[in-house]
Amino acid sequence: METKGTSPSTGPDDSNVSENELPIPPSEAKKWVHMDKVDLEKLKWMTDMPKPKPLKNNEGFVARFNFEGDILPYDADVSYREALHHHGEEPGRAGYTLDELFILIRSKVLQQRHIGLRTLANILRNAKEGLYDTAVNPPIIQLVVEAGVVLLLRFALDESSHHVYGEAVRGLYYLIASEPDERCLAMVQPWAPAGLEPGVSSNIHASEKSRKELDEEEKELKDIEVIKLDIIRALIRMDTHIRLRYILETVKPNPDTVIYTLGIMTRIVRHSLTAAWKVVQTPRLLSVILENFLPHNLSPLLTGENVSSMSSVYGVPLKQALHLLRVLAARGRQLAAVLVNTHDVMGRILTYVSLEPSEVAIPLQEALSLSQEAYAMWATLLAYGLSKAEEAIANFYPLIVKQLVFYRDKVPINEETEKNKFNYDVGAQLINSLTRALNVAASQTLLSSRMKLNQGTVIGASGKAEVLPPPSLSWDDLSDIPQLIETCLKKWLVQLERTGQTSFSALRLLGSCCSFLEAYYLKWKDQSSYSGEKCNQKLQKLHDEVILPFLNSTCFSNLVSSPP
Structure with missing residues (x-):
């Protein structure tokens, strides 16, 4: 893998090191216990680290990462105490390449496997967050998958050490x-x-x-x-x-x-x-x-x-x-x-x-x-x-009404929006559940009449029309809900129109109220309690007193042009 450019850099300079550059002369080292055979290659690692070769214009280089998954600059001045220098192809450059991390993950030493997996998981996290999008070519996720990272992570899941399987789980999460x-x-x-x-x-x-x-x-x-x-x-x-x-x-x-x-x-x-x-x-x-x-x-x-x-x-x-x-x-x-x-x-x-x-x-x-x-x-x-979900609406109806009363009386939509964020989110889902319950309840009248007439409503596996049993939830079971939600909508739209201060979560709560009332007025006409005159009066009042003033307000224009 290279950072964007033309070609990868070559390995380090393998020129011979003179005796003057060594920490001690080889002749002196021979006098020490068990040092009768001097390994010049090991002594070279005690000298100053060689500097990376200069890059040509627009020349790419192999990316090296620190333990947090950050790409290090080509000539980064990193202390050896950071433990990022090693006996790799470029000893003068700090960090680990992907190939070197894969070698660590395959190591027999537990600590090396842990470090390799932790660094790899951090790299996958950063890749998913888009931190490498303009710096690396080809994409890192593609590279690691082609290199066999899936098998490495899967094998690591079988380890007994929590240091290893824990990082493997984290890496797999960020991968998929x-x-x-x-x-x-x-x-x-x-x-x-x-x-x-x-x-x-x-x-x-x-x-x-x-x-x-x-x-x-x-x-x-x-x-x-x-x-x-x-x-x-x-x-x-x-x-x-x-x-x-x-x-x-x-x-x-x-x-x-x-x-x-x-x-x-x-x-x-x-x-x-x-x-x-x-x-x-x-x-x-x-x-x-x-x-x-x-x-x-x-x-x-x-x-x-x-x-x-x-x-x-x-x-x-x-x-x-x-x-x-x-x-x-x-x-x-x-x-x-x-x-x-x-x-x-x-x-x-x-x-x-x-x-x-x-x-x-x-x-x-x-x-x-x-x-x-x-x-x-x-x-x-x-x-x-599902019948148990429908029955739960009826059983918990008093609690649902109590929660809607809380939103009507205690939750403003234009004050302390950050503090109320989670209240807005919960309220949106609560009203969404009631919208689904309303749709279920609205079908009871139709399904009951068809059941009496033995008229099929769905095509079964046999290809014949089958009769669906009516739901246990009826339209009348939700009689208190529409007025409460309509009152909440009126209150919140007036508050929003006055100040214009709101948040995405608050608007989502408003949208849930609108969706519920839309379903209510559409389904009402199919119910025995429907009155066309009463329905038109309620809709006209809602439109003239609440919806139209809000649509004509500066707040609405600002929300359309610059939504939160």
Whole structure:
């Protein structure tokens, strides 16, 4: 690998070193005990380090990294005390090349394997953050994959030392996963239709023809050949998910390794429906995650201690674990049904959403983030029409109303926006869940009438129309919700119009209110309680008193021209 330029630099100057440059004359060294045979090559390493050869204009050079993964300047003046000089091809240059790091990772010395893996993980992290985009050609991720990094990391996962397998997990996470992508996907929630999550498969898996060809030929291919075609598929083939389950279940690693492991699992699930089913069908994997990282007991989070500062996260509810299950559920209705019916995910969701916003202030961000993920998953389960998710709305209706009252009375949208960020995020997901519940409840009247007439509503596996049973949730069960959300929208739009101060999270909360009211007024006309005159009056009032003044305000113009 070279930094951008024309050609790599050559090795160090191998010219002979005169005796005057040596720390002691060889004749003197022979007088010492066990120094009767003098090794001139070793004595040369006790002399001053040679300076790198000057580079020509626009000439490239082999990149060398420090232990944090930073590329060192070609002629960087680094003290030997930094331990970055070694017996490599360029002894005058500090740092390690990728090839030299790979040699360290294969070493029989534990400390060298640890240093090599730690540095490599830092390099992969920096590469994912784009720090090398304008400096290195070809891209580092491409280089390390072609050089066999996947196999190196997979073998390192089998090590017994936590120094080694921990860095291997971190390196694998930064190789295949992307935290910025997950954050961006979280930001578009709850606007994604029906809670859908995008798949992130390889080019060969995205093509049905190529996928079928690989299915037929995979048994004859070696692991390294499958890696070149599809890294995630190769990792599953090498039982990476099973090894990670063993680490979580038996080894019980530190918090960082647990979180990186959950991130790797999430990336595997995003790959394809096939990969998602592999995770679900892995014996004890989901049970280990649920029992250890999604318990019903929330007391560890109520201490105010951040997850990153805990010595162990076993027994602590983790938002990353719930995020993994949400992505898993979004892959298909059958997968979601397995989580609900076999693993009692709904019970855990209700535990996490039962936290009142006033009880989880900013120092308890983990608890608020957990509530946000719980509502997001609840919305996904409601989109599939799963009965337990519908029944939970009715059972927790008083709590839901209480939380909406809190937002109506206590949460401003134009004051202390940073302090209220997590309240905004939780509120957006809460209202999104209610929007899904409203869509479910709106279908009850239609499905009930068709059920009485025995009219089919869907085409079953036999090709015949089948009758869907009506949901347990009715339109009247949500009678208090529309007025509360409409009041919140009015309050927040007026506040926003007055000051113009807001944030992205606050606007996302506003958008959730608008989405709910849109669904409400569209679905209302199909209900027995519908009154055309009353509906038109309410819409006209909302438009004239709230929406139109806001659209004509300077605040709206500023938001359109310069969104937060």
